[in-house]
Amino acid sequence: MTSTFMILVEIATFALVAFGASYAMRLLDEYLTLRRRLKNAPAADATSPVRPTSNSSLLKSETISNPFLNWVQSASSLNNVDDRSKLRRTLSQAGFDDPTAPVAYVILRFTLAIGLPLLVIVSQTLTPHPLTGFGLIMVTLMFCAVGLLAPNYFVEGRAKARRAQLENEFPDALDLMVVCVEAGLGIESAFVRVGEEVRVSHPRISEEFGRLAQELSAGRSRADALRALAERTNVDTIKSFVALLIQTDSLGAGIGQTLRTYSVEMREHRFLKAEEKAMRIPVLMTVPLVACILPVIIIALLLPAALDVMRVLGPALKGGH
Numbered sequence: 001m002t003s004t005f006m007i008l009v010e011i012a013t014f015a016l017v018a019f020g021a022s023y024a025m026r027l028l029d030e031y032l033t034l035r036r037r038l039k040n041a042p043a044a045d046a047t048s049p050v051r052p053t054s055n056s057s058l059l060k061s062e063t064i065s066n067p068f069l070n071w072v073q074s075a076s077s078l079n080n081v082d083d084r085s086k087l088r089r090t091l092s093q094a095g096f097d098d099p100t101a102p103v104a105y106v107i108l109r110f111t112l113a114i115g116l117p118l119l120v121i122v123s124q125t126l127t128p129h130p131l132t133g134f135g136l137i138m139v140t141l142m143f144c145a146v147g148l149l150a151p152n153y154f155v156e157g158r159a160k161a162r163r164a165q166l167e168n169e170f171p172d173a174l175d176l177m178v179v180c181v182e183a184g185l186g187i188e189s190a191f192v193r194v195g196e197e198v199r200v201s202h203p204r205i206s207e208e209f210g211r212l213a214q215e216l217s218a219g220r221s222r223a224d225a226l227r228a229l230a231e232r233t234n235v236d237t238i239k240s241f242v243a244l245l246i247q248t249d250s251l252g253a254g255i256g257q258t259l260r261t262y263s264v265e266m267r268e269h270r271f272l273k274a275e276e277k278a279m280r281i282p283v284l285m286t287v288p289l290v291a292c293i294l295p296v297i298i299i300a301l302l303l304p305a306a307l308d309v310m311r312v313l314g315p316a317l318k319g320g321h
Helices: 002-040 067-075 081-093 101-126 134-182 187-197 203-217 222-233 236-251 255-317
Strands: none
Touching (some): 002 101, 067 101, 222 236
8 A cells, every 4th residue: 555655656746847847948948039039139229119020919918828727727716807817916016927827826836735745644654653643634734734825925925025126126217217208208218218227226127117118119008008017016106106197198297397206206205214214223122122131231230239138148047147
């Protein structure tokens, strides 16, 4: 019975490794092909948006061509459009924009929820004193819960960190955009130029601006592309920026003055936020001061007196002189 179970585990492990290797090779081949095309593509003029060719679209398709991934999508909760859209939005905020990201997320959760308990069971069969009964059940259920919850916490943590990075990078990009617009560039060309300029120092906001410029070049309306940017980033400052641009565009007001006013407000907001963090330092230092330093000071001050009291009162209490 044990040998048959081990054979089944080895077969399942081989199948998972083979599937993972083939999937990784396909992603690597697509990445290398994309880099080769981008390297061979002619450089775009910064004063005009990039125009799409007739053979390719700059907008990402949300369809999945892999039969296995389609089957997973239809057999899981992703078959519901609302759940799939919500999960895709969450993964996009964490930086996973590939159309297959929701399906890969579900496969990862299922694999961890099944694989971790199987590893526990296999490890217990190889130990001289394995767990049995209620202890084995509790450990198995604990690892199953870890497999289900760990991907969710990872995605949420990554999305939170990415939002913080975007919020820190956006004011600098906004200042450059003000300079570009006041120099005579249009708003679409300003997104392209700013994305190119901050690619090294601010890679996340550069990626978002580049994708926004591509969507505008592909024919998407400015309002829809800006709303998609706000939805992908989920940052309050960028949402306010998007609402400001849409409102300015609908009223026909000057974008340059609007961007300069909002840039000044962003600098003040950054200064107030830094000042707020600085004001929190004394409060945060109170905890280690009370927990670590204050007891040491009290002991150093009271210990000599306590020793003198014990030296004097100890013999007296015992009847000595």
